[in-house]
Amino acid sequence: MSELDKLQASCLFEIENCDNLKKLDALKHAILGKNGKVNEIMKQLRYLDVDHKRKLGAEINSLRSVVTDKINEKFCVLEMKELDKKLTSEFVDVSMPPRSENIGKIHPLTKVEEEVASILSSYGFLFADGPDIESEYFNFTALNVPDHHPARAMHDTFYVHRLADANGRKLLRSHTSPVEIHAMLASSPPMRFFSIGRVYRSDYDATHTPMFSQIEGIMIDKNTGFAHLKWILADFLKRFFEVESLRIRFRPSFFPFTEPSAEVDVNYEIRDGKMVFGVGDKWLEICGCGTCHPNVLKYGNIDPNEYQGIAFGFGLERLTSLKYGIPDLRGYFEFDERWLNTFGFHHSAR
Ligand code: DAH
Numbered sequence: 001m002s003e004l005d006k007l008q009a010s011c012l013f014e015i016e017n018c019d020n021l022k023k024l025d026a027l028k029h030a031i032l033g034k035n036g037k038v039n040e041i042m043k044q045l046r047y048l049d050v051d052h053k054r055k056l057g058a059e060i061n062s063l064r065s066v067v068t069d070k071i072n073e074k075f076c077v078l079e080m081k082e083l084d085k086k087l088t089s090e091f092v093d094v095s096m097p098p099r100s101e102n103i104g105k106i107h108p109l110t111k112v113e114e115e116v117a118s119i120l121s122s123y124g125f126l127f128a129d130g131p132d133i134e135s136e137y138f139n140f141t142a143l144n145v146p147d148h149h150p151a152r153a154m155h156d157t158f159y160v161h162r163l164a165d166a167n168g169r170k171l172l173r174s175h176t177s178p179v180e181i182h183a184m185l186a187s188s189p190p191m192r193f194f195s196i197g198r199v200y201r202s203d204y205d206a207t208h209t210p211m212f213s214q215i216e217g218i219m220i221d222k223n224t225g226f227a228h229l230k231w232i233l234a235d236f237l238k239r240f241f242e243v244e245s246l247r248i249r250f251r252p253s254f255f256p257f258t259e260p261s262a263e264v265d266v267n268y269e270i271r272d273g274k275m276v277f278g279v280g281d282k283w284l285e286i287c288g289c290g291t292c293h294p295n296v297l298k299y300g301n302i303d304p305n306e307y308q309g310i311a312f313g314f315g316l317e318r319l320t321s322l323k324y325g326i327p328d329l330r331g332y333f334e335f336d337e338r339w340l341n342t343f344g345f346h347h348s349a350r
Pocket of ligand 1: 257
């Protein structure tokens with residue numbers, strides 16, 4: 001066996017037995033590098049004559065190519081092995097239970113706000129808004145509330161005396177009805193608007209909070225009248241409570257901004273301590289409504305001889321409590337996570 005054959009055999013042997021990439025890299029340098037074994041032999045060629053040089057040169061080149069192939073092949077094998085090792089050690093256990101996440105819940109008022117908005121929008125009502133800090137003029141005067149009306153008294157309304165201007169004292173609006181005036185002034189009939197927003201009254205017990213929310217609706221056209229009001233409220237309440245058999249009753253009432261005015265009741269019965277709507281002959285008051293007082297239309301720059309309007313107002317928390325069985329009104333505003341976990345809705349239930 002010639003020296004070259006021996007060298008080739010020993011190189012191949014070492015390569016074959018090499019078991020990691022780092023060692024293989026070192027081996028590659030030791031054999032094929034600038035000062036490696038192959039080059040060492042090359043250097044000796046200069047002492048030989050031309051014929052031997054040519055012959056030996058060819059043999060060394062063949063050795064170099066055999067060894068290079070073997071090294072490259074080994075690189076592939078070791079890289080694959082390393083990758084396999086990595087994949088096994090980084091194995092993802094898809095059967096592992098996920099880490100629990102603390103996902104928030106939808107506040108019941110948000111849920112009901114969306115339900116109400118969706119039904120009213122289906123009648124062509126557009127959303128209208130007004131400020132929480134109103135003036136006496138919009139909150140009372142333009143709604144035909146007389147100067148001596150008890151609702152104007154300090155007892156019910158939060159006044160902000162410092163901010164009085166031409167429209168009277170500023171106050172925290174005590175209902176959403178002033179939005180009716182803003183909507184009338186901002187557009188012209190025929191019009192259909194609804195609003196949902198916060199209102200404020202100086203009151204606090206299980207069924208009253210100083211801040212609560214109302215839903216307001218107004219529709220004005222040449223022939224709009226009580227029949228429209230009846231149809232809209234009956235349909236709205238059936239859809240809202242999801243009870244087709246729901247009956248409603250209009251009871252004569254008084255509001256300064258509507259004439260005639262009515263309060264609407266829905267029928268219910270107590271079954272197993274729970275209120276069930278649409279059965280039985282007990283009645284529960286649910287909203288105030290009426291046909292717009294001519295003075296209110298005038299304040300809204302609308303000619304009452306040409307146009308008629310209907311309007312209605314609900315308490316949002318009341319609707320929510322009745323539909324979803326939420327007992328104490330105060331819970332809505334205490335921002336207690338335990339309350340929200342009990343009465344809130346999952347995002348998927350939206
Ligand atoms: N604003 C009234 C309230 O706060 C509710 C109401 C009654 C609104 C009759 C209306 C209505 O639009 O027509 O008690």
